[in-house]
Amino acid sequence: MTSQLEDAPKTHDGSSCNPTLDVVGIGYGPSNLGLAIALHEHNSTHAAEITAAFVESKPRFGWHPGMLIPGTTMQISFLKDLALQRNATSEFTFLNYLHEMGRLHHFVNYQTFFPTRIEFHKYLEWAENKVDADVRYGTVATRVHDQGDHFRIDTDHDGHLSTLKARNIVLAGGLTAKLPQGVHPSSRQFHNHNLLFDLEKLPSTDHNRFVVVGAGQSAAEVASYLHKTYPRAEVHAVFGKYGYSPSDDSPYANRIFDPGAVDDYYNSPVELRKKLLDYHRGTNYSAVDLPLIEELYSIEYAERVDNSRRLFVHGASGVLTADDTNDGVRVTIEHRPTGQKQEFDVDAVVYATGFTPMDLPSILGPLHNDNSSGDGDDARVGRDYQLYTATQTVGKVYLQGGTEDTHGLTSSLLSNIAIRSGEIVDSIARRITPPPTTEPGFSSRAHFQLS
Template sequence: MIGIGFGPSNLALAIAVEEHNAQVAPSAALRVTFLERQERFGWHRGMLLDGATMQMSYLKDLVTLRNQASDFSFVSYLHGQDRLVDFINHKTMFPLRHEFHDYLEWAAGRLDHLVEYGSEVVDLRPVTLGGEIAFIDVVSRRGGGPERTEVRRARNVVIAAGLEPRTPDGIGLTERVWHNHDLLDRVGAMPSTPRGRFLVVGAGQSAAEVTEYLHSNFPRAEVHTVFARYGFSPADDSSFANQIFDPTAVDDFFHAPDKVRAMLLDYHRGTNCSVV
């Protein structure tokens, strides 16, 4: 198996593979490699804002819902950092995003032997036997040069390449037009000219966090938000609506007809990142 990308999704898969292989005979072990375009592990580094918290319980970590005895859990991470008692005393289900990123890095560091960083997948080529696809050749490139491509053959490929930044039609990213994905890096590299006004486009969770960050760090500047609604919409984080994220809901959604999928997405839109 080859995994494309090594964010939280494929990181959780890597843990599952590692735990599976530890329990079976070597002949039954899975052979797996993950290819990651970044040079090191990182998850939304540009939005690791001070004070920003996760929107989900720490129990929805990389492993707990699948294996409660795993030593890759967030609780095991806290214990290893000598922070378990402090976290309990903090009386929260929602850790800081900084701390959860540190947890992800901690887990990824234990699986370095399964990952090749700096490897960008550029092509997938089906290999047919008897008229059916039997394997997939995964073509990757290191260092940006076409002469350094490598081909690996796998029975299974898991694509978890993450999100790509989007901008409104006709708007390109420049020195002064950014995507929030790169916020902290861009702010740090801003020209030294007066910073009198910022414009934030969007009304979701990230837009609200960016707006609050700019107000706090540039108190003399005007900060405007522009969006199609009359105001920010609060997230529906009730236990009823959040059942859409339950493990059993995955199968419901996967097997549902397209119309039902669209209906579920519309009904539960207020639970995710488009709201605050």
């Protein structure tokens, strides 16, 4: 099982007596789980072990558990798992998971590249247990300090303060739910990422009407789920487009997610990068799988025929106001081309309005580099995902996510975890491997080769 490190003993000045690790990963979702696997496989084939530990604010491993809607499927192939694209013989592949679960031939007969999200989550849990990394769950990394020859990471576990020491840091703090400006979360207004849990906590059990804000895959899935789960309730989907846009998962467009596309993107001029993002935005942003679009339209049309409307899609529209009342939310929806307004009393408003990346200034403090342009020589991130800090440091900080401006669309997606994690491990290994002896009688005592 995954271990949870004991709190380290303290010296007289309150500092931790933990040994200095080669790597501390901050955050332990799929990205740093992939890193733990890459480290495990590196250590199994190299004499010099890379030591590592991870801190994760959640009490246990989980990947958007509040959005594990029954029947929803992955939007990427199972072949883009945590290991296969880097090491096809890895014991941590999705296929090996199926084999160990006794479901491999059943999955083959299923004839799909896209497992359900629930099954993929079970695969991630299996991999987390199998790799057996050192993880401090329920622990928040509050600040990183440069100590010269290492970093000090301040942590908080239920008010108990401690520290870790590391020569390198890999930040994979994940994404934070983003609500529209002026919206304050409540028991009846919430982001979709905790949908299943927040629905369980709704004050009323007699649900009559919901509003879903957003035009992407998650928004469409939420609208479909609410319509099926509450058979007497109306569901009002609201977004600025006229309708849901289909995601582009065609073979040529998917080349934007190939590992080689990261090299192309990183080495391109800034203006070309922007064009490539615009060209292929429909592969990832505000895009919905076509079968789900067709299913929702079919439902809406059938209800029109039967004159029994429950699903309403408000295109070219927006929510003007959403105010909590004693027993619900008073919502005003505006049709933007005409200015026509409709007012509803609803049980809840679900905002499928995206995420914001990790707050780097908060955790890095003075180390944070304010330059975020990604322009040429001023790029804030190296090709090996090394973050260029405001001051030069002996150790290095790496990013898993938040590098879309320099590395392209795969920055925060599952598609490239296996390759990206391997590249980060290779970069760290090059830095901590002693240089080879080149002169007779020369014996190096250096533990690190700095780059």
